[in-house]
Amino acid sequence: MSERETSGHSRLSLNGLSCVYGKVAAVDHLSMDIAPGEFISLLGPSGCGKTTTLRMIAGFIRPTGGTITMDGEIISSPEGSLPPEKRQMSMIFQSYAIWPNMTVAENVAFGLKLRHFDRASIRTKVQAMLDTVRLGGLADRYPAELSGGQQQRVALARAMVIEPRVLLLDEPLSNLDANLREEMRFEIRRLHDAFHFTTVYVTHDQGEAMVTSDRIAVMNQGRLEQIEAPHALYTRPKTRFVAGFIGRTNLLEGRIAGDRIAFDHFDLPRGVFQAHELATSGAVVFSVRPHSISLHREAGTSDQHIAVQAQLVERAYLGEYWDYVVSPVGSDVRLKVAATPSQVFEVGDTLWLKFDLQQMAPIEA
Numbered sequence: 001m002s003e004r005e006t007s008g009h010s011r012l013s014l015n016g017l018s019c020v021y022g023k024v025a026a027v028d029h030l031s032m033d034i035a036p037g038e039f040i041s042l043l044g045p046s047g048c049g050k051t052t053t054l055r056m057i058a059g060f061i062r063p064t065g066g067t068i069t070m071d072g073e074i075i076s077s078p079e080g081s082l083p084p085e086k087r088q089m090s091m092i093f094q095s096y097a098i099w100p101n102m103t104v105a106e107n108v109a110f111g112l113k114l115r116h117f118d119r120a121s122i123r124t125k126v127q128a129m130l131d132t133v134r135l136g137g138l139a140d141r142y143p144a145e146l147s148g149g150q151q152q153r154v155a156l157a158r159a160m161v162i163e164p165r166v167l168l169l170d171e172p173l174s175n176l177d178a179n180l181r182e183e184m185r186f187e188i189r190r191l192h193d194a195f196h197f198t199t200v201y202v203t204h205d206q207g208e209a210m211v212t213s214d215r216i217a218v219m220n221q222g223r224l225e226q227i228e229a230p231h232a233l234y235t236r237p238k239t240r241f242v243a244g245f246i247g248r249t250n251l252l253e254g255r256i257a258g259d260r261i262a263f264d265h266f267d268l269p270r271g272v273f274q275a276h277e278l279a280t281s282g283a284v285v286f287s288v289r290p291h292s293i294s295l296h297r298e299a300g301t302s303d304q305h306i307a308v309q310a311q312l313v314e315r316a317y318l319g320e321y322w323d324y325v326v327s328p329v330g331s332d333v334r335l336k337v338a339a340t341p342s343q344v345f346e347v348g349d350t351l352w353l354k355f356d357l358q359q360m361a362p363i364e365a
Helices: 003-007 050-058 104-114 119-132 148-160 178-195 206-212 230-235 240-245
Strands: 012-021 024-034 039-043 065-070 073-077 089-092 166-170 198-203 215-220 223-228 250-257 260-263 266-269 281-288 293-296 305-317 322-328 335-339 350-356 360-363
Touching: 012 050, 024 050, 024 065, 024 223, 039 050, 039 206, 050 089, 050 166, 050 198, 089 148, 104 119, 104 148, 119 148, 148 178, 178 206, 198 206, 206 230, 215 230, 215 240, 223 230, 223 240, 240 250, 240 360, 250 335, 266 305, 293 322, 293 335, 322 350
Parallel strands: 039 198, 039 215, 089 166, 166 198
Antiparallel strands: 012 024, 012 065, 065 073, 215 223, 250 260, 250 281, 260 266, 281 360, 293 350, 305 322, 305 350, 322 335
């Protein structure tokens, strides 16, 4: 029995996938495996190739290199592609694309009618899906009578009611205001936990990706930079691009010399980074998150923290935290530090920085 028949959800594999327009590689030798029922986000800036990748998975674009397989069957290659309507996938676009002249129930039933389900089955499936997406009482309304969030739920219900092998979402929250976007992130994750469709989600918003995903694939200029679970991606970025794109960070450049790592006007013992496979010499770069540096009036030390004297050069109060910029004494390095609202320091204060060594991640130099 195949994995599809056992689990009810499909495995998707991208193998050396490329899409070249003239001399521009929109997608450049991309490879990843997506497990049955897994939620993967393609995350990156505009022009990084994430939407092109999604459209190749959907069958709208034929790759110029590599293959896409679903449950072991090649569905896309330069030689030919299975048409979108035969892939048993559902795709949700930025515009939702729900029919304005149909009621909520009629929109959700649309795909079932195309598949020739009988009326009783359609009615049962539509009502169950509307209840799941919390639109059970709005079946007879038209899209114009719905809020943006409710319209998004209609689009989700219509895509999921046909039980697709793969669910594809192309920046589905980009047209919502900030509060609705935050609410719908959790709604999308809730629905995934309920149905476990194999899902590929395209976004440029790292918050959306962090909330919804089992794993995040960070893309840059058509290439896959790193793919990890959200927590691992945030705490252990492998490249400068990933460290800077996933949240805020400080890139701290140093040089390994014997048992010390020398930075600009301060150094740290190399031995405290035993969890990482550092070279014995040469340049090294650390990603240091603003919340992994703390500010103090006194030095003090511990096994997990090393204190460095610094001067506070800028500050901004952002309500939930202070955003400080500090510079180690004598150094040109400027470090961003996030502190709680109660930790109030003045520009010009001489303070002690304490680095949480467990949260300093070496990246590619």
